Amino acid sequence: MGFKINTIRNDFPILSTKVNGKQLVYFDNGATTHKPLQVIDRVSDYYKTENSNVHRASYNLSHIATDLYENSRKFVAKFINANSYREIIFTKGTTESVNLVASGFSDLITEGDEVIITVMEHHSNFVPWQQLCKKNKATLRFLPVLKDGTIDLSELEDMINFKTKLISITHISNVLGTINPVKKISEIAHNNGIPVFVDGAQAIAHTNVDVSDIDCDFYCFSGHKAYGPMGIGVLYGKEEWLNKLSPYQYGGEMISSVNFESTIFNELPYKFEAGTPNVAGALGMEASLRYIQDIGMDNIIKYEDTLLKYATKKLENIKGLRIIGNAKSKIPVISINIEGLHPFDIGTLLDQMGIAIRTGNHCAQPLMEALKLPGTLRVSLALYNTKDEIDLFADALAKAVDMLT
């Protein structure tokens, strides 16, 4: 299919929306991306012609829904290069995936044990581990972030000891855009017999994700940050690890037999999918991943990198502006601080000019504390953004700065 920006933009109906009478410029893709017609239609078609509950009934429509749902699972497995469909658990999203694993690890982590995360984690890969450690009297340790927004692997090696039970790290920082060397981290961890959990929320739409190559033990992401529906996500786990974890929720679907005294749990992946699943969400997410695949991740990476370089250069001309996070390897996420100005003021004025960007702490308060910033302005781009939009944004930002100083 190649990369044709006009065709791509036409796939996203919301991009023609007006905000405060101005053309919408949407630069908050790190929070959620918009959905192409291919995804919207897939969800709508499911409810129009295929809707029924999965894995239960003996009638034809239910067989169709079950097949579609299980095919989505197989597609996801192939998309991230998992070994088997059994390693793919559908969840509500990244947050639920982390909570599921943290809940399972509550049986495996005991007093005095240590869990390592980084300072750049989103709250969703921070709070579940913090609470688990508190409950089990374990210690949560933080790998610091260097000035340029990267981490130091030798520091990680120094932190690891015989008490370390898990390393959990974001693949890509939602604030700094840094792509972390997760393959190398898995290697270091495995040399020490420690499992690795990778939060791929910001990665799935912007870089190739190959869990077999990374060799992580767990990987997770949300559909909605990769052009898919909200309320659906994935937890990948190596079978040997998923088998070690207890179920996270109990109910229908996750059982193989129930009597008055006891229950035998279902096998993977169903053991972790209690209740009626989000079938439409899974089908919509499959459509979004197919959309990415049709355009080609390598084409997307190349295009987004030109946007990143263009925007970075353009912004550097604004007086007092500093970009937070200058890793060599990063996706088009640009966090900005402007000397003497509050991000919230700038965000409010940009909104008046039709520009949607994120201001605040980006659900990463510990990182803001470490950077000694009240928050930043975050530009996060996606495959449908353009250089023209970056120009509009840079002009609007210059105007806002001028009004505020």
Added chain:
Amino acid sequence: MTIKEKSQSVVDEFAIFDDWMDKYAYLIELGKELPIIDEKFKNDSHLITGCQSRVWLHADYDEDNVVFTADSDAVITKGIISLLIRVMSDATPSEIFNADFTFIDDIGLSTHLSPTRANGLVSMVKQMKLYAKALHLKTGK
């Protein structure tokens, strides 16, 4: 002037501007002029929760009237506070907690505020009324 009259004068002032950017430019000017709160009150016990920017509010009692001073680290927030202070300060405690604050809606400002900022505004008004109520109970005025 009563609180109602003061509110009306703010609404009239904003009616001059057609464009929302001009209204914001005016808010920013007001924010820059806001009398700064005494440094000693800029502490956690004067911090209003529910705002994305930090806001400190202090109430003093001057014979019959309540006098508010405030500060924020965001200038547009300061502009909004400055309007609130102009309308609510120098009124008796009972006048303040019985007042109806619709002027923010009347300017059309609330529809132009993000929900987080609108919530912050609600928190500010609530805190001002709480101060007034406490002073009313203490002084009977």
